[in-house]
Amino acid sequence: MLPPGHIAASYILIKSVETLGFKISLPEIMLILVASVVLDFDLIVAHRLKKSHHDLFTHTPWGVFLIWLGFILLFGANLSLATKILVLVVFFIHLFLDELGFWLCKLGFQEVSKESQINWLYPIKKFKDRQESFPLNAKFLLHYYQKAKANVFLEIVLSLIALLVFWLT
Numbered sequence: 625m626l627p628p629g630h631i632a633a634s635y636i637l638i639k640s641v642e643t644l645g646f647k648i649s650l651p652e653i654m655l656i657l658v659a660s661v662v663l664d665f666d667l668i669v670a671h672r673l674k675k676s677h678h679d680l681f682t683h684t685p686w687g688v689f690l691i692w693l694g695f696i697l698l699f700g701a702n703l704s705l706a707t708k709i710l711v712l713v714v715f716f717i718h719l720f721l722d723e724l725g726f727w728l729c730k731l732g733f734q735e736v737s738k739e740s741q742i743n744w745l746y747p748i749k750k751f752k753d754r755q756e757s758f759p760l761n762a763k764f765l766l767h768y769y770q771k772a773k774a775n776v777f778l779e780i781v782l783s784l785i786a787l788l789v790f791w792l793t
């Protein structure tokens with residue numbers, strides 16, 4: 625999934641949690657939204673290694689847990705408990721949304737992704753070590769909008785809901 629979908633899903637989550645009575649400050653909201661897309665900065669490393677960024681440590685449950693732990697050790701003292709937990713939750717939602725493309729493809733709603741995107745069992749299970757499927761260029765977006773139609777539809781729906789929530793709250 626692309627950044628708009630990750631950010632929109634996280635924003636809806638934050639606003640849902642706020643309805644339960646948790647107070648989350650604006651800087652914390654911004655931090656959680658950044659956390660929802662920060663994992664994809666591994667694209668830079670993956671591009672250099674010429675492999676899929678979904679085959680990197682940074683897109684595994686174990687990897688995001690360790691990243692979260694490091695983040696909490698560095699900045700946790702200044703954050704509310706709700707924000708600390710939400711950062712971990714949006715990391716995991718990121719992985720689920722990235723994997724969703726595989727299930728939408730398996731169900732016949734789109735042409736990509738034909739294989740599982742996330743190595744849920746790392747480090748027990750080795751990475752598939754796939755080639756970089758989407759180089760960082762304009763062709764990627766065109767390919768994505770043509771082949772990952774269900775993903776795009778979901779991203780549009782999530783973004784519209786997030787905008788509606790933003791407008792109403």
Ligand SMILES: [Zn+2]
Pocket residue numbers: 625663664683718722
């Ligand atoms: Zn990702």
